[in-house]
Amino acid sequence: MRKKKLFYFILYAxxxxxxxxxxxxxxxxxxxFSKILEYLGYLTNPDKTGYSIDxxxxxxxxxxxxxxxxxxxxxxxxxxxxxGAGLQxxxxxxxxxxxxxxxxxxxxFGAALSLAWAFLPVQLSAFLFGLLAVAISYAVALNxxxxxxxxxxxxxxxxxxxxxxxxxxVQFLTDPFKLQSIIHWTMGNLHNTGWQSLQSSYIPILxxxxxxxxxxxxxxxLALGDEEAQTSGINPVRGKLIVLVAATLATSxxxxxxxxxxxxxxxxxxxxxxxxxxxxxxxxxLNFVLGGTFLLIIDDFSRTIAGFEIPIGVITMLIGAPIFxxxxxxxxxxxxx
Amino acid sequence: MGGLIAAVSIxxxxxxxxxxxxxxxxxxxxxxxCLTVILGKNGCGKSTLLxxxxxxxxYRQGEISFSGSKLKKLNLSARAKKIGFLGQxxxxxFPFTVGQVVLTGRSGYVRIVPKKxxxxxxxxxxxxxxxxxxxxxxxxELSGGEQQLVMIARLLAQEPEILLLDEPTTHLDFCNQxxxxxxxxxxxxxxxxxxxxxxxxxxxxxxxxxxxxxKNGKLLKPEHPAKPWDEEFLQSVFDHELHSIPYSERALIVxxxxxx
Numbered sequence: 001m002r003k004k005k006l007f008y009f010i011l012y013a014x015x016x017x018x019x020x021x022x023x024x025x026x027x028x029x030x031x032x033f034s035k036i037l038e039y040l041g042y043l044t045n046p047d048k049t050g051y052s053i054d055x056x057x058x059x060x061x062x063x064x065x066x067x068x069x070x071x072x073x074x075x076x077x078x079x080x081x082x083x084g085a086g087l088q089x090x091x092x093x094x095x096x097x098x099x100x101x102x103x104x105x106x107x108x109f110g111a112a113l114s115l116a117w118a119f120l121p122v123q124l125s126a127f128l129f130g131l132l133a134v135a136i137s138y139a140v141a142l143n144x145x146x147x148x149x150x151x152x153x154x155x156x157x158x159x160x161x162x163x164x165x166x167x168x169x170v171q172f173l174t175d176p177f178k179l180q181s182i183i184h185w186t187m188g189n190l191h192n193t194g195w196q197s198l199q200s201s202y203i204p205i206l207x208x209x210x211x212x213x214x215x216x217x218x219x220x221x222l223a224l225g226d227e228e229a230q231t232s233g234i235n236p237v238r239g240k241l242i243v244l245v246a247a248t249l250a251t252s253x254x255x256x257x258x259x260x261x262x263x264x265x266x267x268x269x270x271x272x273x274x275x276x277x278x279x280x281x282x283x284x285x286l287n288f289v290l291g292g293t294f295l296l297i298i299d300d301f302s303r304t305i306a307g308f309e310i311p312i313g314v315i316t317m318l319i320g321a322p323i324f325x326x327x328x329x330x331x332x333x334x335x336x337x
Numbered sequence: 338m339g340g341l342i343a344a345v346s347i348x349x350x351x352x353x354x355x356x357x358x359x360x361x362x363x364x365x366x367x368x369x370x371c372l373t374v375i376l377g378k379n380g381c382g383k384s385t386l387l388x389x390x391x392x393x394x395x396y397r398q399g400e401i402s403f404s405g406s407k408l409k410k411l412n413l414s415a416r417a418k419k420i421g422f423l424g425q426x427x428x429x430x431f432p433f434t435v436g437q438v439v440l441t442g443r444s445g446y447v448r449i450v451p452k453k454x455x456x457x458x459x460x461x462x463x464x465x466x467x468x469x470x471x472x473x474x475x476x477x478e479l480s481g482g483e484q485q486l487v488m489i490a491r492l493l494a495q496e497p498e499i500l501l502l503d504e505p506t507t508h509l510d511f512c513n514q515x516x517x518x519x520x521x522x523x524x525x526x527x528x529x530x531x532x533x534x535x536x537x538x539x540x541x542x543x544x545x546x547x548x549x550x551x552k553n554g555k556l557l558k559p560e561h562p563a564k565p566w567d568e569e570f571l572q573s574v575f576d577h578e579l580h581s582i583p584y585s586e587r588a589l590i591v592x593x594x595x596x597x
């Protein structure tokens with residue numbers, strides 16, 4: 001029992017370690033580790049007269065570039081993981097991701113549209129089209145009062161196809177320079193992050209996550225099945241709808257600011273279940289904490305490992321794909337309702 | 338049982354899937370604190386009737402009420418406190434522990450997360466079914482018989498007045514069937530009303546207190562309601578040549594023709 005408590009303590013303390021550590025990491029020469037130590041000395045020394053160095057560049061890098069990016073990476077990672085866990089529970093399938101209902105391709109189309117013709121801010125457009133894609137999938141799948149998982153997934157595939165086709169048209173019509181930024185966007189990256197990205201996304205992300213957190217126990221009931229939920233006092237259609245809306249809200253906002261970070265929302269909930277079991281009362285918090293921390297670590301790598309920035313979506317996809325295939329082979333889970 | 342109000346009363350209940358009439362003007366009363374068994378051939382509407390009573394299917398004609406209160410007037414959590422339902426198949430996807438599965442029976446009482454009280458009641462439910470030792474095992478790794486007991490414990494944690502069980506013995510071996518039916522009998526003695534759909538008339542007649550016979554969406558009434566194991570009557574229910582052999586004040590039912 002004590003061992004278990006210590007284990008959870010370490011897991012929850014992880015971000016407290018990784019968040020400040022990430023501030024110290026980056027490719028910039030003017031914000032090297034020794035410079036930061038010097039700056040810390042300057043901050044803690046009450047006598048500021050002996051210093052001749054100008055720390056303004058360092059301050060800008062730390063607080064205008066790195067800090068918002070770190071916070072955003074954490075929020076996005078947490079949002080994708082919590083949403084993934086919620087959707088896996090209601091779909092009763094551990095291989096479901098937040099992109100299942102066409103959200104990513106809708107958002108990509110929205111972003112491309114805005115990058116090509118700038119009729120709306122990129123993030124807003126991505127957010128709106130992400131929501132639109134999910135709404136269409138949902139409306140097509142909804143049949144009277146029934147919410148069948150298979151038809152949701154199928155309509156998600158169709159909607160994804162439609163928006164991918166539309167995206168191709170936009171790419172075809174736009175000039176090469178804009179095309180480059182569209183492709184970059186779809187790869188998922190955080191390198192344009194400033195406080196503005198954080199400002200525009202934290203409210204939908206945190207409200208979605210908070211709703212899912214409130215649903216954490218009901219997710220256990222919904223994960224057992226519709227009949228079981230309904231006859232023990234929980235309306236399964238309403239419950240699923242709440243989860244779907246909350247997850248879509250958080251994910252669309254995350255995708256709008258960070259692009260498509262593939263497979264992340266599928267793998268992290270899996271990992272959390274392996275660590276702490278499927279009980280969402282614990283899993284929801286852990287998904288947020290660990291999902292945030294891991295994406296932050298991945299982003300730390302993506303900005304330091306090579307001379308250029310590797311898009312974060314590329315890394316998660318490359319790491320995630322083999323894990324996904326392994327899980328699919330191993331878990332032997334079909335798509336039945 | 339005279340004098341007590343029926344636990345469930347069904348009046349003029351009709352139901353159809355699309356154009357197919359599945360139930361046609363049923364009238365029945367289910368006695369409280371009894372094990373009532375519903376018997377009939379496949380497709381006669383047994384499961385549909387059970388699902389209607391459980392509130393899983395909406396009905397337009399007729400009325401179902403529980404000791405006076407109409408099913409339609411009860412919201413989901415009020416229903417959960419009246420009726421517990423166990424469907425035919427249950428496939429678990431995630432490896433929840435037995436304790437966690439049983440705790441979900443408390444949904445009708447829980448706002449955000451279960452309280453200590455709920456966890457305590459779930460623990461008692463495990464004791465009533467004699468499976469406290471399984472509490473920390475994974476539900477997904479249990480045998481069919483154990484899983485069925487867990488689901489019954491889950492229903493008991495729900496603390497309903499009536500249990501509705503759709504073919505609870507189907508996937509159980511012979512001895513587990515006996516154990517389950519004895520358990521259901523014990524529950525009725527502890528003032529629970531149990532309604533079960535069973536396929537095996539022998540098990541039904543050995544353990545049941547009261548019987549509902551269905552054929553083509555209608556009820557069949559036996560000539561002697563106290564002794565429904567009458568040969569001719571059962572042959573009309575099952576459309577099969579059957580022998581009724583008197584046994585222990587009741588009867589064993591075997592086919593007349595046996596190919597060897």
